[in-house]
Amino acid sequence: MANFWRNPLFGWGVDRAEDSQPTLPHRPPQEPWDETRQSKVEMFPVGRPRLYYKWPGHGGWTWNRKRYWPTRRRLLNIRGEYNPKTMRREKTIVDKRPLWWVMALSFMVIAPWLMPEDYQTTLLTAGATFAIYAAINLVWMLVIGTAGIYSLATYAVVGAAGFGTAWLSINLGVPWYVLPFIGSAIGLVFGLIIAIPATRLDGFYYALLTLGLNELCRVYALQSKIFGSSTGGLYGADTYISEHWDDATQSLVAYFACLTLMVLALVLFRFVNGKRIGRVLRMAPEKREAFAEATGVNFRQARIMVFVVSSIALGFIGGFYTAHYRGVSFSIFSFDTVLLGVAMLVIGGIGRAEGAVAGAAIVIFLDKALLSLGPIRLIIIGAIMLGVVLFLRGGLFGIKPQFRAWRDKKKSERRSTRAEKGGEMLPEEATETRDKDLIYWRRYDKMQRDYLKKLVSPEVIEEHRKSPLGQHSEALERLLLYFRRAPLSDKYAIIAVEPFKAYRIVALSGQRGVAPRIVEDRIYASQEEAYHGIFMRRVQDLLES
Amino acid sequence: MDLGFIITNAIVLSCIYGTLAIGISITWSSVGLINLAYGFIFAFAGYGAWYAAQFLSENGAVVLAAGILSGAFAGIVVCALAFIPIHDKPNFNVRGLIATLAISLIGTQGLMWWFGPRSKNLPDIFGSWSVMLGDMALTADKIGNVVTSIAFVAAVVLWMRSSRRGLEIRAMMMNPHAASIVGIGVRSTGFYVMAITGGMAGLAAVLLSQTYYISPFGGLTPMIKGVSIALCGGLGSVQGAVIAAVILGFNEAITSVTLGGQYVLITQFILIIAILLVRPRGIAGILDRAREA
Numbered sequence: 001m002a003n004f005w006r007n008p009l010f011g012w013g014v015d016r017a018e019d020s021q022p023t024l025p026h027r028p029p030q031e032p033w034d035e036t037r038q039s040k041v042e043m044f045p046v047g048r049p050r051l052y053y054k055w056p057g058h059g060g061w062t063w064n065r066k067r068y069w070p071t072r073r074r075l076l077n078i079r080g081e082y083n084p085k086t087m088r089r090e091k092t093i094v095d096k097r098p099l100w101w102v103m104a105l106s107f108m109v110i111a112p113w114l115m116p117e118d119y120q121t122t123l124l125t126a127g128a129t130f131a132i133y134a135a136i137n138l139v140w141m142l143v144i145g146t147a148g149i150y151s152l153a154t155y156a157v158v159g160a161a162g163f164g165t166a167w168l169s170i171n172l173g174v175p176w177y178v179l180p181f182i183g184s185a186i187g188l189v190f191g192l193i194i195a196i197p198a199t200r201l202d203g204f205y206y207a208l209l210t211l212g213l214n215e216l217c218r219v220y221a222l223q224s225k226i227f228g229s230s231t232g233g234l235y236g237a238d239t240y241i242s243e244h245w246d247d248a249t250q251s252l253v254a255y256f257a258c259l260t261l262m263v264l265a266l267v268l269f270r271f272v273n274g275k276r277i278g279r280v281l282r283m284a285p286e287k288r289e290a291f292a293e294a295t296g297v298n299f300r301q302a303r304i305m306v307f308v309v310s311s312i313a314l315g316f317i318g319g320f321y322t323a324h325y326r327g328v329s330f331s332i333f334s335f336d337t338v339l340l341g342v343a344m345l346v347i348g349g350i351g352r353a354e355g356a357v358a359g360a361a362i363v364i365f366l367d368k369a370l371l372s373l374g375p376i377r378l379i380i381i382g383a384i385m386l387g388v389v390l391f392l393r394g395g396l397f398g399i400k401p402q403f404r405a406w407r408d409k410k411k412s413e414r415r416s417t418r419a420e421k422g423g424e425m426l427p428e429e430a431t432e433t434r435d436k437d438l439i440y441w442r443r444y445d446k447m448q449r450d451y452l453k454k455l456v457s458p459e460v461i462e463e464h465r466k467s468p469l470g471q472h473s474e475a476l477e478r479l480l481l482y483f484r485r486a487p488l489s490d491k492y493a494i495i496a497v498e499p500f501k502a503y504r505i506v507a508l509s510g511q512r513g514v515a516p517r518i519v520e521d522r523i524y525a526s527q528e529e530a531y532h533g534i535f536m537r538r539v540q541d542l543l544e545s
Numbered sequence: 546m547d548l549g550f551i552i553t554n555a556i557v558l559s560c561i562y563g564t565l566a567i568g569i570s571i572t573w574s575s576v577g578l579i580n581l582a583y584g585f586i587f588a589f590a591g592y593g594a595w596y597a598a599q600f601l602s603e604n605g606a607v608v609l610a611a612g613i614l615s616g617a618f619a620g621i622v623v624c625a626l627a628f629i630p631i632h633d634k635p636n637f638n639v640r641g642l643i644a645t646l647a648i649s650l651i652g653t654q655g656l657m658w659w660f661g662p663r664s665k666n667l668p669d670i671f672g673s674w675s676v677m678l679g680d681m682a683l684t685a686d687k688i689g690n691v692v693t694s695i696a697f698v699a700a701v702v703l704w705m706r707s708s709r710r711g712l713e714i715r716a717m718m719m720n721p722h723a724a725s726i727v728g729i730g731v732r733s734t735g736f737y738v739m740a741i742t743g744g745m746a747g748l749a750a751v752l753l754s755q756t757y758y759i760s761p762f763g764g765l766t767p768m769i770k771g772v773s774i775a776l777c778g779g780l781g782s783v784q785g786a787v788i789a790a791v792i793l794g795f796n797e798a799i800t801s802v803t804l805g806g807q808y809v810l811i812t813q814f815i816l817i818i819a820i821l822l823v824r825p826r827g828i829a830g831i832l833d834r835a836r837e838a
């Protein structure tokens with residue numbers, strides 16, 4: 001490490017000049033700058049993973065889009081783009097839900113032929129129950145999700161229509177194909193009655209009131225003789241399932257009828273939620289009604305409209321329920337039915353059609369498949385519901401966006417820990433400072449000090465001790481220049497206690513009229529020694545900063 | 546039917562349901578949770594009291610204390626499950642409501658699984674004496690029910706007015722955000738509130754079991770009655786709940802005399818809807834948005 005600095009003034013007979021001085025190798029002053037500006041983020045060879053499959057473009061087909069009647073919508077929401085690397089035409093299916101729906105529905109259609117023979121009747125019955133509950137949930141989802149009315153009286157409407165139609169069918173012999181329509185009429189009346197408080201109440205007040213109404217229906221039906229308080233329900237209504245068919249045909253017909261009902265409910269959901277009225281209501285969510293009203297949206301009318309339409313649909317389902325089960329039992333009004341319904345909605349995720357259907361599938365599966373477990377199966381359902389409510393924001397189908405939001409949060413947290421704090425000023429301080437130049441000056445100063453710290457070495461100190469004044473090596477010269485350029489308040493001076501005999505170091509105050517203060521008791525014998533003393537202090541200050 | 550009998554019945558029931566309603570009211574206004582697991586707390590407290598009567602002592606005070614304590618315990622459990630994890634998360638109101646519904650489902654089915662569907666009955670905790678008032682016999686359980694529930698509610702209200710914790714709870718009722726800013730712990734207050742309201746449910750469970758039986762689903766009807774009274778009186782108002790309890794109790798008495806017992810719920814809901822149509826926040830509720838949290 002024998003690196004020497006050659007004094008260029010040596011040949012000129014300068015006083016006390018030495019031919020060469022040992023010194024550290026040269027370090028370019030660019031170094032700290034490059035280091036500060038360098039990105040310390042770990043770079044991986046591959047960028048973001050491609051989460052979407054990119055379909056190849058179809059050339060001329062790009063402009064030939066299929067749309068389905070009566071809307072101008074395309075079958076799938078496809079985004080066309082150019083690959084930035086290869087510049088080839090690519091297509092991304094933005095919304096894959098239609099594909100999932102088609103797959104799920106076609107599975108439901110062919111499911112009866114895939115079932116094992118022994119369980120076919122049981123499974124078809126469970127499937128029919130699932131489809132009916134899914135239909136009720138879809139309509140309920142319109143009330144809670146689209147209209148934002150927290151009504152818990154859904155099963156009360158279904159039950160009222162069911163009991164009404166069952167009574168009519170038993171006592172007046174109304175045929176089965178009329179029952180859903182009579183049910184719709186009952187649902188309309190019932191819906192109008194319970195819509196009256198919805199105009200004034202909101203949120204929980206309405207939820208609690210409808211819970212009470214549900215209980216009212218239960219107690220009333222339980223106590224009244226005409227609704228069969230002795231038999232646990234009204235049975236013996238006309239049904240669409242003919243007695244002459246064999247068992248397999250009966251359950252098959254029932255299954256497909258219920259499936260049709262569910263598809264009808266899906267169509268209703270699509271045409272209410274996905275059309276103008278759904279848009280209007282999405283603009284007026286809870287607690288932001290005032291804004292919607294100010295922009296001219298009549299959200300109250302839209303809410304009541306959705307509510308009444310859903311009540312009619314629920315009445316229709318009630319009539320169908322009677323025609324399907326040959327009657328209704330009181331259990332439709334029970335609190336547990338409401339709880340299971342809420343569990344279905346919550347598990348799937350409020351506000352989505354797929355949530356209503358998937359939630360119904362999960363709950364009905366647990367309820368019917370684990371029948372041997374007794375109350376434990378309901379405890380399991382409750383536990384799932386509790387877990388979903390505590391940990392998920394939008395049910396099972398909200399996991400994906402929630403996970404993405406969480407991942408992005410974590411990403412930005414990590415990014416902020418990686419970020420280099422270049423400035424010597426805190427952000428608050430920086431905004432308060434009038435002189436913005438100061439921010440950059442401090443940042444530059446920090447880089448400079450970082451660089452100069454690396455130049456301090458025993459060789460440099462030894463060189464300065466030998467000759468404090470005169471020509472120095474590059475490293476020492478840089479240090480001295482930095483020290484000399486500092487503001488007065490950072491500087492030291494020497495005073496002669498006795499000329500050529502005793503010197504002391506003082507610190508300048510930097511203020512006019514304020515005398516320098518003595519910093520140490522040490523007395524230096526010569527001026528050179530005092531110079532070196534000051535240099536050592538400044539070096540110490542630099543290394544401590 | 547005897548008019549005096551019905552009126553005394555109505556007073557007794559409205560005392561008990563009023564206790565429940567005040568509990569629901571305090572829970573909602575201070576911690577912002579609609580506690581629909583109240584029926585479960587009620588049934589749980591009933592079973593706690595039944596256990597005490599079976600294995601400890603049939604002494605009235607012991608049974609009553611066991612009911613109140615087990616109710617408070619169930620309240621704390623509900624608080625730990627439904628309030629603590631999500632009280633600072635978005636959409637807490639709806640999620641809290643659904644969480645209490647889930648707890649109610651789990652809890653009542655758990656009770657059903659553990660104790661079976663057969664209902665249990667508690668011993669007479671007030672003895673079996675009676676006082677004649679005119680030609681009307683006031684039995685011990687009626688007088689006991691009225692006195693105990695009024696005494697308990699009065700004690701709670703006094704405690705809330707005079708103690709440091711009560712001051713914290715009242716501060717939370719007025720403005721939860723400001724309360725948390727000045728250093729009132731939201732979580733600890735939540736535990737206090739839920740324990741007290743759970744104790745109220747426990748008391749009501751023991752008192753009501755003098756008339757009805759204890760069963761896993763027996764808490765549902767009292768909870769709905771309590772919710773209706775709290776709703777009618779204005780969520781968050783003790784005075785409103787008292788007024789509503791009196792009004793609905795007399796409605797019940799008058800309806801059963803004039804129309805018949807099965808029309809009680811119908812007239813009750815017509816009355817509640819009528820009151821709420823005039824005053825959407827209940828009799829004593831504040832008309833603007835009551836609690837936004």
